[in-house]
Amino acid sequence: MENPENVIEVRNLQIDFHTYAGEVKAIRDVSFDLRKGETLAIVGESGSGKSVTTRSLMGLLAPNAVIKNGSIMFHGEDIIKKSEKEMQHIRGKDIAMIFQDPMTSLDPTMRIGMQIAEPLMKHKGLKKKEAIAQALEMLKLVGITNPEGRINDYPYQFSGGMRQRIVIAIALVCYPEVLIADEPTTALDVTIQAQILDLMKDLQNRIDTSIIFITHDLGVVAGMADRVAVMYAGKIVEYGTVDEIFFNPQHPYTWGLLNSMPTLDTEGGSLTAIPGTPPDLLDPPVGDAFAARSDYAMKIDTEKEPPFFKVSDTHYAATWLLHPDAPKVTPPAEIVRRQKKFAAMEKPEPPIKKETKE
Amino acid sequence: MRKYLLKRIFYLFLTLFIVATATFFLMKLMPGTPLQNEAKLTPSEKASILAQYGLDKPVWLQYLIYIGGIFKGSLGLSFQFSDQAVSYLIGSRMGPSMQLGGQAMVVGVIFGIILGAVGAIRKDTWADRLATVVSILGIAVPSFVLAILLQYYLGLKLGWFPVAGWQGFVYSILPTLALAASPLAETARFIRTDMVDVLSSDYIELAKAKGLSKFGIVYHHALRNSLIPMVTLIGPLAAALMTGSMVVENIFSVPGIGEQFVKSILVNDYPTIMGVTIFYSALLCLLLLLTDIVYGIIDPRIRLSGNGD
Numbered sequence: 001m002e003n004p005e006n007v008i009e010v011r012n013l014q015i016d017f018h019t020y021a022g023e024v025k026a027i028r029d030v031s032f033d034l035r036k037g038e039t040l041a042i043v044g045e046s047g048s049g050k051s052v053t054t055r056s057l058m059g060l061l062a063p064n065a066v067i068k069n070g071s072i073m074f075h076g077e078d079i080i081k082k083s084e085k086e087m088q089h090i091r092g093k094d095i096a097m098i099f100q101d102p103m104t105s106l107d108p109t110m111r112i113g114m115q116i117a118e119p120l121m122k123h124k125g126l127k128k129k130e131a132i133a134q135a136l137e138m139l140k141l142v143g144i145t146n147p148e149g150r151i152n153d154y155p156y157q158f159s160g161g162m163r164q165r166i167v168i169a170i171a172l173v174c175y176p177e178v179l180i181a182d183e184p185t186t187a188l189d190v191t192i193q194a195q196i197l198d199l200m201k202d203l204q205n206r207i208d209t210s211i212i213f214i215t216h217d218l219g220v221v222a223g224m225a226d227r228v229a230v231m232y233a234g235k236i237v238e239y240g241t242v243d244e245i246f247f248n249p250q251h252p253y254t255w256g257l258l259n260s261m262p263t264l265d266t267e268g269g270s271l272t273a274i275p276g277t278p279p280d281l282l283d284p285p286v287g288d289a290f291a292a293r294s295d296y297a298m299k300i301d302t303e304k305e306p307p308f309f310k311v312s313d314t315h316y317a318a319t320w321l322l323h324p325d326a327p328k329v330t331p332p333a334e335i336v337r338r339q340k341k342f343a344a345m346e347k348p349e350p351p352i353k354k355e356t357k358e
Numbered sequence: 359m360r361k362y363l364l365k366r367i368f369y370l371f372l373t374l375f376i377v378a379t380a381t382f383f384l385m386k387l388m389p390g391t392p393l394q395n396e397a398k399l400t401p402s403e404k405a406s407i408l409a410q411y412g413l414d415k416p417v418w419l420q421y422l423i424y425i426g427g428i429f430k431g432s433l434g435l436s437f438q439f440s441d442q443a444v445s446y447l448i449g450s451r452m453g454p455s456m457q458l459g460g461q462a463m464v465v466g467v468i469f470g471i472i473l474g475a476v477g478a479i480r481k482d483t484w485a486d487r488l489a490t491v492v493s494i495l496g497i498a499v500p501s502f503v504l505a506i507l508l509q510y511y512l513g514l515k516l517g518w519f520p521v522a523g524w525q526g527f528v529y530s531i532l533p534t535l536a537l538a539a540s541p542l543a544e545t546a547r548f549i550r551t552d553m554v555d556v557l558s559s560d561y562i563e564l565a566k567a568k569g570l571s572k573f574g575i576v577y578h579h580a581l582r583n584s585l586i587p588m589v590t591l592i593g594p595l596a597a598a599l600m601t602g603s604m605v606v607e608n609i610f611s612v613p614g615i616g617e618q619f620v621k622s623i624l625v626n627d628y629p630t631i632m633g634v635t636i637f638y639s640a641l642l643c644l645l646l647l648l649t650d651i652v653y654g655i656i657d658p659r660i661r662l663s664g665n666g667d
Contacts, residue, residue, distance in 0.1 A: 092567060
């Protein structure tokens, strides 16, 4: 490990998918760290590679995926080099995962108590009875009312929000060091979303786990994350603390994302969208992949891939706009407004805690 | 649950009644009479024999008399076996048929599940393709062809099993294999499709994320979920076994109901045809009812909804 604070270090990860049409370059040189106890949000639109990245941490890539290059260091060992058997001892114990759709991610024919107990029996070698007893504790922890009466119920007897609580209980029952949450609230309605997010934050403190939070919902990111990595077309294009990403974004793609998120200040009747579609990763574009959709693209963007430019110690963005020779551009009005706010936040000693009033 | 059961049992009897009625009139449409040496009989002899069996009456009256008999609990007397009761005939021949059907069902379903599961788990490998070929053959090759092949190779050439007859378990092996091919193939095909679906579902992904082993995932999660729809296949499989048994029992000279049934049709033994048809229908209806009950037991989602009805 380069940094003892890090739980996971991903370096130069490159993943291809073999398809009938050819090799899809889904992940193109992705590097990031996950620090102890933090929540790292990975945001990006569908197909940007955020799910693939996290599946590779679990060793759960589809059979047609090939890891071309890179390393994923966890406990000083490279996960990529581990066998399926070795991964089985990590999955569910050290690294656990929550899925998107609670309606389909529980086995419909197994009592929920048993489903929560399964990882304990597998990883801690507990007998069924002890495991069920701990599952009961876990049900209490995730806020299922009357857990004694419900532990023998089947998934169909629970609502979506309750099921997601059960999925969270399954993921956390072995107190994993890393929790990967793959759009855990996307399938839930907004009020339930807030409850689930609160629950996750609460449990993160109690269990002391690091969370990788995948989402396309920037509103959720603002409330959950410590740091944010923005992915586009299989690459991370910008990363920084949540304040830096929200109030001082540098990459035109991040501008586009933030600009298309309606806020209370949004005026007029129409929402802004990023024009165009993401590039075809069968044949990724040269240079900055976002150039074709960007109003701020320069000639070099179509010729040479931008390196990461440092904005602050914690904030980096891969855009030629940050190059000293680049012409000064004015971001969209909404972004300028945000950056002004950021400048104001920098001044007073304890920076105002971010976002929710946004 | 009780109300549901009573309703189902009422429907069961209604079905049997309709089957009996339809079979009776269809049977009367068959050419020929039960008389064996019709040409040698004088018209008066013929008339007296027909009168003796009540066959001189109009068809609708024969029907009413027959149905009346059923309500009194009598399936009538067989024409061909000097007035043996049909119920006795079925009873005495039930043993071999049930044994054969049961063995074929068990062998077919168990190996079918294994074959289908292997195909699904090892999807798109040689194992999957082999399983597919086996199940296509099992469906495409009629049981009588398989029966003859088994008789020739395993019975005659290799001499491992007796070619025909019914004198103990060894004699049941070849007919069981011949009969099991079709349920095996159907089951394998069904389980494979179903399990491929199940294996790509979210809860299997979650089971993987729990760190369960491949075997654990298949055994604890995939199999049970694939088996639930499989239960609905039991009824049709049983029906296929019954029809298959008619041919297979004949080829292997098994003294079962199927063999009897075919003979009865050939000689226009009306009461036996009716009796066996009703018996088979009743068996099938009972199996279907049982299937629905079992379905409720293994799929918790159905148990409750069954209650309300």
